[in-house]
Amino acid sequence: MSAVTRQVVFINAAHTITHYALLVLATASLAMVYQQPDLFGADYGPVITIGTGMFVVYGMLALPMGWLQARLGRKALMTSFFLGAGLFMILAGLCTSPLLLGLCLGGMGAFLAIYHPIGTAIIAECGGDRVGRAMGINGAFGNIGVALAPLVTGVIAAQFGWRWAFITPGVLCMAIGVLYAREPAFDGTRLPGAKPFPVIPAPIVRRAVVVLLALGATSGLVFNAFTLLLPKLIEERVATSPDLLPMIAFLAFAATICGGITQFTVGSMIDRRTLKGVFMPLAMMLVPGLLLLSFLDGWLVLPVSAMVAAAIFGQVTVNETMMARYIAPPLRAKLYSIRFTIGFLGASLASPLIGTLHQWTGSLAMTLVVLGCLGMITLVCALAFPNREEELKPELWARLAAPAE
Numbered sequence: 001m002s003a004v005t006r007q008v009v010f011i012n013a014a015h016t017i018t019h020y021a022l023l024v025l026a027t028a029s030l031a032m033v034y035q036q037p038d039l040f041g042a043d044y045g046p047v048i049t050i051g052t053g054m055f056v057v058y059g060m061l062a063l064p065m066g067w068l069q070a071r072l073g074r075k076a077l078m079t080s081f082f083l084g085a086g087l088f089m090i091l092a093g094l095c096t097s098p099l100l101l102g103l104c105l106g107g108m109g110a111f112l113a114i115y116h117p118i119g120t121a122i123i124a125e126c127g128g129d130r131v132g133r134a135m136g137i138n139g140a141f142g143n144i145g146v147a148l149a150p151l152v153t154g155v156i157a158a159q160f161g162w163r164w165a166f167i168t169p170g171v172l173c174m175a176i177g178v179l180y181a182r183e184p185a186f187d188g189t190r191l192p193g194a195k196p197f198p199v200i201p202a203p204i205v206r207r208a209v210v211v212l213l214a215l216g217a218t219s220g221l222v223f224n225a226f227t228l229l230l231p232k233l234i235e236e237r238v239a240t241s242p243d244l245l246p247m248i249a250f251l252a253f254a255a256t257i258c259g260g261i262t263q264f265t266v267g268s269m270i271d272r273r274t275l276k277g278v279f280m281p282l283a284m285m286l287v288p289g290l291l292l293l294s295f296l297d298g299w300l301v302l303p304v305s306a307m308v309a310a311a312i313f314g315q316v317t318v319n320e321t322m323m324a325r326y327i328a329p330p331l332r333a334k335l336y337s338i339r340f341t342i343g344f345l346g347a348s349l350a351s352p353l354i355g356t357l358h359q360w361t362g363s364l365a366m367t368l369v370v371l372g373c374l375g376m377i378t379l380v381c382a383l384a385f386p387n388r389e390e391e392l393k394p395e396l397w398a399r400l401a402a403p404a405e
Contacts, residue, residue, distance in 0.1 A: 011126075023149035120323075124332060133271055225371055232364060291372040294368035
């Protein structure tokens with residue numbers, strides 16, 4: 001196995017771990033309220049809100065990662081990611097109060113913040129001429145984490161208790177970190193055959209960056225809220241008893257895995273079509289899907305949830321490829337840091353939004369309506385994004401560079 005392949009394997013594993021770890025609480029909370037109601041209470045809303053600090057820290061600490069990379073190096077940061085996130089997952093499983101759990105989840109979020117700015121930049125470099133495919137595969141691995149989190153957490157929590165749902169993945173994460181620490185340092189910009197990044201006119205780059213930052217402000221919240229509320233949505237609308245936790249987990253997995261399939265497909269399409277051509281259909285699916293879920297009941301919830309997951313996760317691949325195609329490698333990690341910080345801070349609102357609206361209304365209907373309204377911003381951003389044939393033929397940028405000077 002080549003150094004590039006090994007690096008891609010580790011980075012894809014890190015993407016899976018990131019999204020898995022962020023969603024353990026979403027399903028574990030369903031077990032916590034009836035396994036230890038004396039410790040956490042019997043209401044879903046307050047327990048899911050414990051994760052708010054994790055998402056706030058996760059968002060805020062993404063910002064300095066691009067700058068820390070220049071000082072500490074990618075290997076040191078990614079090694080810290082595996083070891084630190086794994087340690088705090090284990091500690092979360094040992095907590096004896098909601099406050100301690102919130103603090104441990106916050107510590108986990110601090111180390112998980114490393115992945116997206118650093119890992120995504122590495123994947124963009126490893127992708128070469130097929131960056132869309134590389135992003136699609138990487139996105140699919142992230143989606144595997146989203147899909148496995150409710151399934152594995154539900155099974156472990158039902159069989160062994162909610163604590164082991166945190167401890168088990170924590171041990172695995174640290175073990176991968178030990179293996180990664182043995183890898184040599186990696187720089188994808190120096191790979192044989194790597195092509196120089198084209199000179200893109202500044203106005204076009206500015207337009208792309210503005211759209212990406214606007215997307216980050218809303219798409220992070222929509223993504224996080226939907227993945228957090230999905231197990232509870234299935235419990236309310238399909239499997240109404242908490243005793244059916246493994247079934248709820250499996251159904252959430254089945255609905256979410258459609259997003260992973262979409263990310264792989266979208267990644268392949270991006271290498272053949274312009275980003276806007278792929279982005280528009282996904283943006284047009286999102287709003288009606290979320291609004292339908294606000295009132296649907298029974299088994300119809302599952303295919304519509306799968307459609308919404310496909311739209312949300314497919315957009316992630318498009319957004320990350322946008323940065324790779326329009327931002328030069330030296331600036332990429334720093335701009336990924338800014339974009340992901342904006343997105344993750346929006347995502348940090350997901351837990352209190354779901355918890356508060358669920359307490360007020362007794363269901364998830366209002367939350368889904370709010371997410372549907374936010375999805376309209378995604379559609380506007382898709383309309384505003386550049387639609388350039390130069391994305392597929394980078395050598396054509398040269399004919400525009402001279403006038404832009």
